[in-house]
Amino acid sequence: MKHWVLFILLCLTAPSSFAANWQLDSSNSNLNFFSIKKSTIGENLSFSRFEGNLNDKGEFELSISLTSVKTGISIRDERMKKLLFDVTNFPKAIITAKVQQSHINNLSIGMHEKLSVPMKLQLHGHVSTLTANVTVAKLSDKTFLLTSVQPIIVNAQDFKLDAGIEKLMKIAGLPSIGEAVPVSFTLLFKKK
Structure with a gap:
């Protein structure tokens, strides 16, 4: 039950070799995290x-x-929203990054490029800089896929979420919930 993130997150890169705006196709994307x-x-x-x-x-x-957290158990979803994320005051996590387009400008259809991208994660009223190791794959002139090469580790203490974890442990009668959460993602982008 502790889980979060985002975050997340995850990060970005993306071929803007094509000088166009790209929109995330969330119905064909996923954002996952793992908790112990x-x-x-x-x-x-x-x-x-x-x-x-x-x-x-x-x-x-x-x-x-953050109101869309899915654990597979509705009461646990509600507890995470209220006790961990405090979605009344902090309904969203935001990831921002600047992509060096030169890394992908020459990417051909069917090819991919591995990148290391610094990003900022805003979560629970706090901001932290993380690095995402990602792969960008150009699927067509109008689509590209951004995937995490390895999970991004989000630490609860960096976002003052440790008090929320303590509340979750108490209400669920758990001796421990890990405070370092691996986050992975697959993001499909389409040209606007």
Whole structure:
């Protein structure tokens, strides 16, 4: 039960070799995170609502609705929204990045490029800089896929979420919930 992120997140890169604006196709994308409770029980969790875009200046933004957290158990979803994320005051997590377009300008259809992209994650009223190792694959002149090469580790303490984790542990009667959460993603972008 602790989980979050985002975050997330994850990050961006993207071929804007084509000097166009790109819109995230969220229905064909996913954003997942993994949590460990009781030191040995792992759980796959996700967010179902997020939107993003990349403009022709290489500016990337991904907005994640924290109210869309999915754990597979409705009462746990509600507890995470209220006790961990505090969605009344912090309904979204935002990831921003600047993409160096030169890395992908010459990407041919069917080809891919691995990149390391610094990004900023805004979560629970705090901002932290993370790095995402991603692969950008050009599927066509109008679509590209952005995937995490390895999970991004989001630490609860960096966003003052540790108090929320303590509340979740108490209400669920758990001895522990991990505070370092791996986040992975597959994001499909389409030319506007």
